Amino acid sequence: MFHKGVLEHRSSRVKMVFMVTTTQRTERRADALSKARIVEAAIDILNTDGESGLTFRALSARLATGSGAIYWHVADKTELLAAAADAVIARVMTEAVSGGEPREAVRAIALGLFDAIDDHPWVGAQLSLGPLRSAMLQIFEGVGGRLQALGVPERAQFDAASALVSYILGVAGQNAANARLAREMDRSDRSAFLATIAAQWARLDPTNYPFMRQVAAQFAEHDDREQFLAGIDLILAGIATVR
Amino acid sequence: MFHKGVLEHRSSRVKMVFMVTTTQRTERRADALSKARIVEAAIDILNTDGESGLTFRALSARLATGSGAIYWHVADKTELLAAAADAVIARVMTEAVSGGEPREAVRAIALGLFDAIDDHPWVGAQLSLGPLRSAMLQIFEGVGGRLQALGVPERAQFDAASALVSYILGVAGQNAANARLAREMDRSDRSAFLATIAAQWARLDPTNYPFMRQVAAQFAEHDDREQFLAGIDLILAGIATVR
DNA sequence: ACCTGAACACCGTTCAAGT
DNA sequence: ACCTGAACACCGTTCAAGT
Numbered sequence A, B: 001m002f003h004k005g006v007l008e009h010r011s012s013r014v015k016m017v018f019m020v021t022t023t024q025r026t027e028r029r030a031d032a033l034s035k036a037r038i039v040e041a042a043i044d045i046l047n048t049d050g051e052s053g054l055t056f057r058a059l060s061a062r063l064a065t066g067s068g069a070i071y072w073h074v075a076d077k078t079e080l081l082a083a084a085a086d087a088v089i090a091r092v093m094t095e096a097v098s099g100g101e102p103r104e105a106v107r108a109i110a111l112g113l114f115d116a117i118d119d120h121p122w123v124g125a126q127l128s129l130g131p132l133r134s135a136m137l138q139i140f141e142g143v144g145g146r147l148q149a150l151g152v153p154e155r156a157q158f159d160a161a162s163a164l165v166s167y168i169l170g171v172a173g174q175n176a177a178n179a180r181l182a183r184e185m186d187r188s189d190r191s192a193f194l195a196t197i198a199a200q201w202a203r204l205d206p207t208n209y210p211f212m213r214q215v216a217a218q219f220a221e222h223d224d225r226e227q228f229l230a231g232i233d234l235i236l237a238g239i240a241t242v243r
Numbered sequence C, D: 001a002c003c004t005g006a007a008c009a010c011c012g013t014t015c016a017a018g019t
Helices: A035-049 A056-062 A067-073 A077-095 A102-119 A121-127 A134-150 A154-184 A190-202 A210-221 A224-241 B035-049 B056-062 B067-073 B077-095 B102-119 B121-127 B134-150 B154-184 B190-202 B210-221 B224-240
Strands: A002-010 A013-020 B002-010 B013-020
Touching: A035 A056, A035 A067, A035 A077, A056 A067, A077 A102, A077 A121, A077 A134, A102 A121, A102 A134, A102 A154, A102 A224, A121 A154, A134 A154, A134 A224, A134 B210, A154 A224, A154 B154, A154 B210, A154 B224, A190 A210, A210 B134, A210 B154, A224 B154, A224 B224, B035 B056, B035 B067, B035 B077, B056 B067, B077 B102, B077 B121, B077 B134, B102 B121, B102 B134, B102 B154, B102 B224, B121 B154, B134 B154, B134 B224, B154 B224, B190 B210
Parallel strands: none
Antiparallel strands: A002 A013, B002 B013
């Protein structure tokens, strides 16, 4: 039996391979290496040990292969990180597909992403790094579709969706950075930590930083998740302005 | 002549040093090493060779010292990158202090940051990495102050400023990623590049990506800077909604 | 105090060799 | 086709030794 022109991806390059097989397919072992399995293992490592924990040595040890084997399925570390982030985002987006009212749907998507990045900070860093990846496409589509449903005029839809997505990614990046910091310093007591920063702000030079001083008190009591949602609502309110 | 208790920063640790000097101060050579000079050299390298070009070897070669000398003035590479970004942002913010109408002032700050990050992509990546650094403080203060002037109710000022800053940082990060990509692939012809992506979007699966398909045409002709400003205006419109 | 530069530990990536 | 693992080039960081 012949398989004529099989397209085989090896890294980013593409080459033609002519494969000849008997009718009796050779069974793959359950634990055979594949891009999917590699990405899954990478996600596990990223979640437990953070970005600095993901090395090709750690990865190949966990997969019980040589480091070179990984390069057969994946071009380089950049592609590996991007694929890992894509996988996580894809899951979030399929879970966040709520039918319902479009404004609520946008909030659900936004919150889903927020929570996912809170759990997996490395995704946040990754998101603000790669631009036109499939993860971004899904987010853009999810948000943009609801804006259509909301009745936003067509000419305004692109800018509006772009604003929402940029905002989401901005918060994602900051959140990821915060989470990384929280891991480094042992910041077990969040409210004590916020109070320390608020106190610093309150002590800033009054002529150069009047706003920060005023806002210090609110900062000590604010909730990141609520503030994130407040921003989404602010942007939605601005979008509702366009007629 | 005595200098009693001089606080000397060495890396992040702080130690007390008692220094005795004669009235005749020993003149520093003009090219003596200092954190400021190191940061300046780092900025030069980052601008010309990008983030991957900044190594302690390259830096010490340019400064004609050993790599260890740099560690006397700077804790590690993270601190070095943060200090470099802070320096660039500080310049932008002092230039962007326009008096004028507050709404225009917010736009001026936003555009100043946008252009700076367009010139120095590495700053964008850095901004979404460190959270409560002095650069962020300045941006937050600049934006927040104008919101006060705009007459935004005090209880809404913190959330409003936070939304604007997050949006700015989000776009900054994406822009930085784009610029990095543009450098890797030789993307000299921007409009041709946009057209390629638009064509990809137009070919996406219609059931899963109706919005992206519709928006593809607009994407081919959009201007990043204008779209960024449109987002700022959208958020400002949302903020004006709060009474 | 401040600088030098060799040494250390560790990394991503390649590649001849195996099956 | 797919995997192995030693080898390569390069990195951030440390530190005994100099001035």
